[in-house]
Amino acid sequence: MYGRALAPLALGTAAASAVAFGLVFFYAPLDADQGFIQKIFYLHVPMAIVALLGFLAGGVMAAMHLRTRDRVWDMRSYVAIHLSIILGLGVLVTGSIWAKASWGHWWVWDEPMLVSFLIVFLLYAVYQPLRFSIDDPGRQARYASVFAIAGAAFTVLNFVAVRMAAAYTHPRVFSQTGGNMPADMFLTFLVSLGAMALLFATLWTLELASKNAAERLRRVRRRLEREAEHAEAGERLARPEPAPPIRPAAASR
Amino acid sequence: MVVDALAILRKDIRVELRAREAVPAMALFTVTAFVLFHFGFDRDRLDGDVAAGTLWVTLLLATVLGVNRLYAAEREQGGLEAMLLAPIDRTAIFLAKAAALLLYLVALELVAVPAFGLLLLGPDLVGSLPELGALLLVADIGLAATGALVGALAAETRARELIGPLLLLPLVVPLAIAGAQATEPLFTAPGVAENLGRWLGLMGLYATIFVLLSVALFDFLLED
Amino acid sequence: MPALPLESAGAYVAAAYIVFxxxxxxxxxxxxxxxxxxxxxxxxxxxxxxxRER
Structure with missing residues (x-):
């Protein structure tokens, strides 16, 4: 039952987002170099970290699926990856806006975090096409899980590779995404990160609740259909008209 | 297991030698790509980072062709089901497929690298052959593992000729990074390598991770 | 690059949050x-x- 956790998670997200928003715009000091534009940092970086952890979590859940053979884990992995792809899109767009505002270009190749994200995003963009071009549900779950595990390992490896390339070709290092932040900025960042993580957890639970409900409904429908068939077979002699058939469930994913 | 793998590999090599499908196609592809690059850049000779990038990207793209053909025989003639009925380890099938792809790639590079040196490369190729050979070999091991896994993943999908390349290309980006970075100084001044160990290390890490990952995951792709 | 003045920086920051x-x-x-x-x-x-019940 995913629904039970939904209300506290949603309330927690709302509270944390409000606090984070307040801290970002009224508490954290203006950055000495970047000025007001640095406020994007509190959105962009937590989003990137959470999306990244989402991909990794998707891989771990996929491994649980292959190990336990329980389709529930495949569902969880699917939702985590699906959410991370959407957050990843946000990472790319906000990163691009930040790049335009601070360096004058919509895209910069010397920001390893952003470049790594583009590559990982391009890989995971194939996850859904792969999944939905396999018809057999069992095979679909297994293949998607193999993809998710390989993708999680690749994500880590790719970050190492891009960072190494950046270290050798671009000696100047930007300190926006890390370095030593003042304590008040760091606190704001941590709260923002927590709010983003809570948002992820809430949406993940929400989608799983809806998926679970749809799955249960499908099962009830199938059971009723079977019962109707039995009843029909039993009553055919007594009653010439068959019971109204239940239409098969509309195809849904 | 090794015996089974060798048997499947021998079959694949015999089929390839008889039908000559993958390797000549890959070689033709790379040479044609070099011609395209000549006109695309409008340059007679390439050197430095542009030369390194051209060679590596062309080889990685040619790998896509090899991966697409890797499971073609099994798919078209139902050989995979037959292989699964035989009492052999699934890992043997993976090892055989990866080894076949490795051999395709080495064969391709024996043609493509001299062709590149002849057609496009400005600086002397011979002086940097040992370093380039080492880089290509380590990269090929990683590519063979990734390619065999991706090929198997894509083989069972409806749009395999789309899914395969789209999956493989982002996955080989780390190899493109390491290969191009390590080759760039070699193509600037022959035989002068910079940070070669570091980039070889990254490729070795890539190869290790994907070989282990593929061995661990391949079983799940073949069970039914 | 010098920091952008607040009025143009504000637009970029707002855009980023709106995207989110x-x-x-x-x-x-x-x-x-x-x-x-x-x-x-x-x-x-x-x-x-x-x-059906009826």
Whole structure:
């Protein structure tokens, strides 16, 4: 039952987002170099970290699926990856806006975090096409899980590779995404990160609740259909008209 | 297991030698790509980072062709089901497929690298052959593992000729990074390598991770 | 590069936060569509089973 956790998670997200928003715009000091534009940092970086952890979590859940053979884990992995792809899109767009505002270009190749994200995003963009071009549900779950595990390992490896390339070709290092932040900025960042993580957890639970409900409904429908068939077979002699058939469930994913 | 793998590999090599499908196609592809690059850049000779990038990207793209053909025989003639009925380890099938792809790639590079040196490369190729050979070999091991896994993943999908390349290309980006970075100084001044160990290390890490990952995951792709 | 003045920086920051908000809303809309489908199917099932009871 995913629904039970939904209300506290949603309330927690709302509270944390409000606090984070307040801290970002009224508490954290203006950055000495970047000025007001640095406020994007509190959105962009937590989003990137959470999306990244989402991909990794998707891989771990996929491994649980292959190990336990329980389709529930495949569902969880699917939702985590699906959410991370959407957050990843946000990472790319906000990163691009930040790049335009601070360096004058919509895209910069010397920001390893952003470049790594583009590559990982391009890989995971194939996850859904792969999944939905396999018809057999069992095979679909297994293949998607193999993809998710390989993708999680690749994500880590790719970050190492891009960072190494950046270290050798671009000696100047930007300190926006890390370095030593003042304590008040760091606190704001941590709260923002927590709010983003809570948002992820809430949406993940929400989608799983809806998926679970749809799955249960499908099962009830199938059971009723079977019962109707039995009843029909039993009553055919007594009653010439068959019971109204239940239409098969509309195809849904 | 090794015996089974060798048997499947021998079959694949015999089929390839008889039908000559993958390797000549890959070689033709790379040479044609070099011609395209000549006109695309409008340059007679390439050197430095542009030369390194051209060679590596062309080889990685040619790998896509090899991966697409890797499971073609099994798919078209139902050989995979037959292989699964035989009492052999699934890992043997993976090892055989990866080894076949490795051999395709080495064969391709024996043609493509001299062709590149002849057609496009400005600086002397011979002086940097040992370093380039080492880089290509380590990269090929990683590519063979990734390619065999991706090929198997894509083989069972409806749009395999789309899914395969789209999956493989982002996955080989780390190899493109390491290969191009390590080759760039070699193509600037022959035989002068910079940070070669570091980039070889990254490729070795890539190869290790994907070989282990593929061995661990391949079983799940073949069970039914 | 010198820091942007507040008025132009504000637009970029606002744009970034709006993008984020839009993504969340789109996501909720997608889930909303799924819930809508769920409701429709449940209603259908309810009607059919009620007919059968009579």
């Amino acid at each position: 908000l839009a993504l969340v809303v789109i996501y909720v809309a997608i889930i909303g569509r799924k819930v809508g489908r769920l409701e429709r199917e449940l209603t259908e099932l309810d009607d059919v089973t009620r007919d």
